Amino acid sequence: MGAKPLILRALTYLVLILALFPILLPIYWMIITAVKPKDEVFTFTPEWVPHTVALSNFGLAWNSAPFGHYFINSVVVTTGIIFLQLVTSTLAAYALARLRFFGRGVLFLIILSAMILPIQITFLANFVTLKNFGWLDTYQGLVIPFAASAFGTFLLRQAFLAVPPALEDAARLDRCTGLSFLWNFLVPLSRPTLLAFTLVALVAHWNDYFWPLIVTNTDAVRTLPIGLGMFIAQEVTTDWNLLMAATLFVSAPLLIAFFVAQRYFISSFMHSGLKG
Amino acid sequence: MTHALDVVNLTKSFGATRVLQEVSLEVAEGEFFVLLGPSGCGKTTLLRIIAGLEPMSRGDVSIRGQRVTDTPAEDRDIAMVFQDYALYPHMTARQNLEFGLKRRRMPKAEIQARVSRAAQTLGIDQLLDRKPRQLSGGQQQRVALGRAIVRQPKLFLMDEPLSNLDAQVRAAMRFELKRLQRDLGVATVYVTHDQVEAMTLGDRMAVINAGRIEQIGAPLDVYAKPANLFVGRFLGNPSLNVFPGSIERKSTTTVVCTPIGNFASGSNGTLASATEKVDVGVRPENLRVTDRELPGVPPLDVLLVEPLGAELLVYARRETVDVVLRVPVDTLPLDAKKVWIRSAGCHLHLFDPQTGQALAHFTAVEERES
């Protein structure tokens, strides 16, 4: 990359900052509303900086519904799903990318088409199945339907295909074949893809509303988005500051995850040296 | 005595394309064996079959007398150096060297000892903590060699390991490779399409063309006595001169008549097997020449004289026949216009014009009228 002219760089940054504005503004507004006392929430002129910081809002919000419990449920369900998806996608992608077997092409096509189907098409069948299993209102009911991911399988297959075959030959002469090769070579060499997929899955399942809404009936297994939805619907419709505080601790883990992962993300891209 | 490697009647097809045909060869313990052939002739395929990385269609491979045809690659105790090195990009040089030993559950102390010994031999001890992408081509090449050496395998297989290096590094590595192989005494099969590498490195070599072995022998023997026209042409730079000739049998001698002059064999026995019409091959350095007219010898027009230092490359022509000569620098003035071939002392190869098989190799003598 050559040094761009100063003007061009300044323009680039200007455009980027302008683009950031509509993204950051609601987040900023959420944060300041979350710490405003109740009487400062609605003012005639918008208050961009809160006069008093009412951190007590967080405690109030946290205690006005079983958020602690929701939080634990969300963590259990999301990590469970991501763990299972990583395992199944990695294994399936390995088979699709590196093993020769009858029907491989057709199988891959089927998986691709599964990627296109939205959950709204399968949820009824899944729901009935879970009901028969007696899995409604359980962790299994929240996790198992997402134990495999067509998208993850596809993504990882592409990443595994990019690992040169000569590497597999060399590894084979070093007595590293099959699943050892997967674990010692394909997985570490596909770290950027694995990380990207993990983040995508994290967002999708941490924020998932549709499925948990359908299969949960009790607080014992409800996840944060459901809890938040119920909190909004039932309890404190007018207390916007508490609502925003609750929203903040629903979304904070994701924001933090992205913040942490971003640096690792960039460095792992540079280290892998596989792609541009 | 058992050989390090035996390949018997190996045939390989990819679908309908036959890539290797009835290939047989043996490599002695400690021998440096070179597979030489043009691009696409099946060298890599042969090497991969020996390694067990590619299944064969027919034939047998044995290592140290044991049939390994059905043994998977990882159990053949072979180490291979790949053309593009295939270093493990996510591991340091040290980890690259250690990996195969760890997978074989070797004790830690032994691994340490082997790695540091190999690193010293190859002069890479300072580089062991770098990842492959932090190494130059030559350094990567050493690491790849190191990875093979530490294994102390029964057999080394090397697929054009020097071809990615620039000329200077390549010459230096060639020398080191030869020395290393001698010190280690491990039988080596080395693939190349570079005849200089083949000539300099090989104890013996096999010349391969279109999936068939054309000739096996010590490099100098193959060079001096090519079994057929292909081998004759493939070895040597500039390449073998070839022109049509005819045989004339006289009472005490047999004469080969060619467009650039006649060459007498001295005795009739030498060329007994020659057919009436032959293809005559002469290496550029095997022609003797003068710029003074010789009676009864047709003159050649000089097109170009290239001084190489100690020698001259002379490009000459007689009617439609082009001839390249390599002669000592004091043989001709640089501005010579015509030259004559002195037949006595020229070394010739005769080939069957139909099959290309060699009929005879001989050095011409002064023709005496009788």
Ligand SMILES: Nc1ncnc2c1ncn2[C@@H]1O[C@H](COP(=O)(O)OP(=O)(O)OP(=O)(O)O)[C@@H](O)[C@H]1O
């Ligand atoms: N997997 C394959 N499927 C089909 N044909 C193949 C395959 N691998 C090699 N071939 C063909 O087999 C022939 C020999 O290939 P090979 O790689 O052994 O040549 P080579 O002598 O090593 O050439 P080079 O010097 O260019 O490396 C080529 O014609 C090639 O196209």
Ligand SMILES: [Mg+2]
């Ligand atoms: Mg090759």
